[in-house]
Amino acid sequence: MDPLSKMGENEWVMNVNEELENMGDSSTEMEQWKKRSIYRVPSSVTDLNKRAYKPQSVSFGPYHYGDPNLKSMEENKQRALLHFLKRYKKPFECYVEAVMGIVEDLKHAYGSLDHKWHQDTLGFVKMMILDGCFMLEILRASTTEDGDMGNAEDVDDYASNDPVFSKHGKLYIMPYLKRDMLMLENQLPMLLLYTLVAVTKHENDPHQHDEELVNKMVQKFCSPYTRVAKKGRCLHPLDIYRKSLLWENPHHKKKTLTKSYHRLVIEEGDEIVRSATELYEAGIRFRKSRTRSLKGISFEGGVLKLPPVMVDDATESLYLNLIAFERLHVGAGNEVTSYIFFMDNIIDNARDVSLLHSQGIIQNAIGSDKAVAKLFNSLSKDITLDPDSELDVVHKQVHSYCRKPWNEWRANLIHTYFRSPWAILSVLAAILLFALTIVQTVYTVFPPQ
Known part of the structure; x- marks a missing residue:
């Protein structure tokens, strides 16, 4: 071996041994990282x-x-x-x-x-x-x-x-x-x-x-x-x-799910939540949360509540830096990342943005609904959702609701026949006419004595 290489090897070994001797326990490392x-x-x-x-x-x-x-x-x-x-x-x-x-x-x-x-x-x-x-x-x-x-x-x-x-x-x-x-x-x-x-x-x-x-x-x-x-x-x-x-107002905090229900929901699968338009067609209604906190997302009784959010020219940079902070700082939490992940799931295109905008959830200050959809889709690149987050439970609640055939049938009935007052009147008139037809048939078959 080259003498210079041997000297370099010995110096490296000495340095590592010295660092090993000076190395503290895990609590010392923890304080350093903090x-x-x-x-x-x-x-x-x-x-x-x-x-x-x-x-x-x-x-x-x-x-x-x-x-x-x-x-x-x-x-x-x-x-x-x-x-x-x-x-x-x-x-x-x-x-x-x-x-x-x-x-x-x-x-x-x-x-x-x-x-x-x-x-x-x-x-x-x-x-x-x-x-x-x-x-x-x-x-x-x-x-x-x-x-x-x-x-x-x-x-x-x-x-x-x-x-x-x-x-x-x-x-x-x-x-x-x-x-x-x-x-x-x-x-x-x-x-x-x-x-x-x-x-x-x-x-x-x-x-x-x-x-x-x-x-x-x-x-x-x-x-x-x-x-x-x-x-x-x-x-x-x-x-x-x-x-x-x-930040959430303590008086407005949503109820915590029980562990048994959490387990029940998780067993039903890890499918991605459908887009807002698809959820609407499956019978889910959207409402604006009482809080502006990004943690204010909840699902109950077929109603998905979301906090209002302003989307402007600074939104992309702000959320990307918040996501980076949560990614790099141990113990920071993952709430912002989870929120972005969830919003990307329910926003696929301009129609989804338009639906959420109509409910006061998205306030668009950058122009077209298509631009807002593109922004949320780009924010979620290369991010991971913590399986223990509260939003993961909401994911599975929504998916569980959509899997029940009755909810989708009821939604199709509402969307097809009850979109407008005229449609409702037409249905009622048809029901009344059908009822009268039945009565007439009964009287024809069984005339009064």
């Missing part, structure tokens, strides 16, 4: 739709830092930092010290951090503070009406023609910033935002976090039409957005 929450999306996923995962206007965090296409926004970050410092009147050193105190936790939040950031801690802190303050300024300018993060009179302290923070910027720039803010590769840890806000309020104790205040600002900006509820400590803005989509 720190990660922001990931690079694998190329096998991004290749299907690269634009959906790549920021177009601004970079937050290390993954897209220095992208030439995003550099134009960097000068706005510096200006936002100065406004931030001027408004809250706390020494800049306080923010630097506070972020330095959590810098290792911030680094560990990223799943695959370039080696240069481990070597350049000061550069990493600088990036975190600039990006964090810029994000907080975006949130404050877009959502704060009562001065939650400062004096009310200082809320509009930017120039009236500021390219980002003026009324013009809020109308034309903020929607694109929001889209980029909700991309998995473009996240900032909420710990960073909690800490920066804590310095503005508790300079002597930056660990005294006002978590719900920051959570509320993120939710109002990213999901303004969902009810604000306490969420506790969150991972990043995309995590908050996801939780807002899944």
Whole structure:
């Protein structure tokens, strides 16, 4: 064997043995994995739709830092930092010290951090503070009406023609910033935002976090039409957005299926649910849920209830990044993925979209029903449904209902003869005429004495 190869082999063996000696138990590994929450999306996923995962206007965090296409926004970050410092009147050193105190936790939040950031801690802190303050300024300018993060009179302290923070910027720039803010590769840890806000309020104790205040600002900006509820400590803005989509009013939660019924349904097979049009023809009616939560899908008494959903130009990117987060973050859950899987099953073409739109379930803001159908069909590529999810039970309930011949016969009767008042009158008239014919026949055969 080549002496150089032998030396390399010995060095490798020594390194592996050293790592083995320093290796902790499973609990140590678990704590290490728990720190990660922001990931690079694998190329096998991004290749299907690269634009959906790549920021177009601004970079937050290390993954897209220095992208030439995003550099134009960097000068706005510096200006936002100065406004931030001027408004809250706390020494800049306080923010630097506070972020330095959590810098290792911030680094560990990223799943695959370039080696240069481990070597350049000061550069990493600088990036975190600039990006964090810029994000907080975006949130404050877009959502704060009562001065939650400062004096009310200082809320509009930017120039009236500021390219980002003026009324013009809020109308034309903020929607694109929001889209980029909700991309998995473009996240900032909420710990960073909690800490920066804590310095503005508790300079002597930056660990005294006002978590719900920051959570509320993120939710109002990213999901303004969902009810604000306490969420506790969150991972990043995309995590908050996801939780807002899944929040259910405790008073409106659907009943939990019993285990025995769950087993009964599962035994009937794993067939895919038919399209909305086919379900309608099988006698299933569609209704809008009382909740906007994506978990608000239920089936009972031949009625399938679905939450209303707005479909616009940002929908595709949002759902793809939520699906990627659930796929990459262990313990995140699979509710969004299950919802998309279910919607793809019941939406095959424009007729299905039209049917759901007529019931107020789909609100179409992108144009044709065909485009909406194509969107849902594309979202479900390369995803897997958890067999233990609640929606899997709904799948099987619907399939079980469709398998009963009586339900389909009744549906055909209704669709054929009771589509309109005139059809109903015709049927009633035919029944009356038939009854009179029978009576006449009886009187003919058996004349009264």
